[in-house]
Amino acid sequence: MPPSALLVCAALGVPALGPSGASAHLRGVAWALRHRGFPLRVVAAKESDPRGVWGAMPVAVETAPIPGWPSWLGRLRERREAWLTARLAEVANRGPAPSFTWERWSLFSDVGARVRAKTGAPWVLEVNAPLAMERARFETVYDPAYAEAWERRVLPQADRVLVVSSWLARWVVNERGVSPHRVRIVPNGVEAYPGDRAATRASLGLTDEPVVGFLGSMKPWHGAERAYALAESLGAVALMVGANPPPPPPGVRVILTGQVDEARSADLVAAMDLGLAPYGPESPPWFCPLKLLAYRAQGTPALASDIGDARRLVGEGGEVLPPGDKSAWISAARRWLGRRVTPNVRTWGDVVDEGLVGLVG
CATH class of the missing domain: 3.40.50.2000 (Glycogen Phosphorylase B;)
Incomplete structure (x- = not known):
């Protein structure tokens, strides 16, 4: 046996x-x-x-x-x-x-x-x-x-x-x-679902506009509202995948999907041009964000606050940045927009x- x-x-x-x-x-x-x-x-x-x-x-x-x-x-x-x-x-x-x-x-x-x-x-x-x-x-x-x-x-x-x-x-x-x-x-x-970037973008009515995304539940210390600010600075769409999104500001195009299953989240992450983990400086250093692994699995460049082990998790698939430094985040986003990275799937x-x-x- x-x-x-x-x-x-x-x-x-x-x-x-x-x-x-x-x-x-x-x-x-x-x-x-x-x-x-x-x-x-x-x-x-x-x-x-x-x-x-x-x-x-x-x-x-x-x-x-x-x-x-x-x-x-x-x-x-x-x-x-x-x-x-x-x-x-x-x-x-x-x-x-x-x-x-x-x-x-x-x-x-x-x-x-x-x-x-x-x-x-x-x-x-x-x-x-x-x-x-x-x-x-x-x-x-x-x-x-x-x-x-x-x-x-x-x-x-x-x-x-x-x-x-x-x-x-x-x-x-x-x-x-x-x-x-x-x-x-x-x-x-993460679950190793292959996301369908082209079909998902088409289903969301997206063409060539840049899309910055956030995956996961949106608690206050997760920094989800910073995704709106970054989208506004870049003239991008904010694709928010998860429960309890903060109210979006006027003038920013936002797509709110709510909570979705793992297969659908893989499609939505693949549709993003940048995946964000914009935690604030008050965020705890001990956790391992599933969102970073999900971004890496779909080849979506990840931008993350430099907290805990984010640098190791992001690796060559994006960039870690000072928490709350808006200008640094905007500059990094402009460097990474238009690029895809080699998918790195770490499975259960x-x-x-x-x-x-x-x-x-």
Whole structure:
């Protein structure tokens, strides 16, 4: 029998069939594991949520019942999440013993450790952010000491810790006590859909006008409004692909597609002349933007703020620039307009191969 895989995500905000990049990441890993011949189980806190069903999983998603939670108990949120982890571990341990567990790290989850305690299966823990720090920045951590203690206890236990950036590699070692030999830097991947540039531009009513684009959800720190400013300076169309775009200013031609699936996003990225990642200087340095990998996969030149590992991700397929330096961005855009670059497709299969090398035969 080939080695078998257990894929786990205990995050309530990352349903297996959700619309976010985190959910797409989970699906990408699942399909990559399946395509590499691993018999697979997927255990997640949620299969979907009110945002709808997006994409598909190669196998049925196993979940644990989630009881209601009154708002006045919000201060006990962390304990609830830890309780849910224990319920998910029970679900995971009901099935056949896996050869390994691949877990997307959730702040109060140690499902992989609980599975290993019962089965001996190695635990691969995928870390995408310093979660207590991230939650404190964008939401509320009701018990910071409890959250930090959980991180310090759980992270060093994993047999292998996969991080998506060099910042995270330093953080898990220096701040959370993970042994350096257990850490691997494994950037994200994308689905390898070939985008149809000509047909997509025609369907959008685009002819020869330049198109600057932005892919992904548009939170305030993502800098999406800077795409409008750049389009205005260049006399270009702003193609905005994702949810929650900021209101466009008057006088700028803007195409808003809303949230789309991965295949359609590949077409839309191919239709762009420039793909933008215009994060502001306040943006966190630890993440690995899927949009940069998507731009590179379609041969669309990428312009990105010089934050975190952007320089390595962009490589020769574009340029990194000082965050918020409007004149530098305009000059770079003029240099890159009219050019295409060699596509560089980093797949989720690459992610799985790098994550398991030397651990699973």
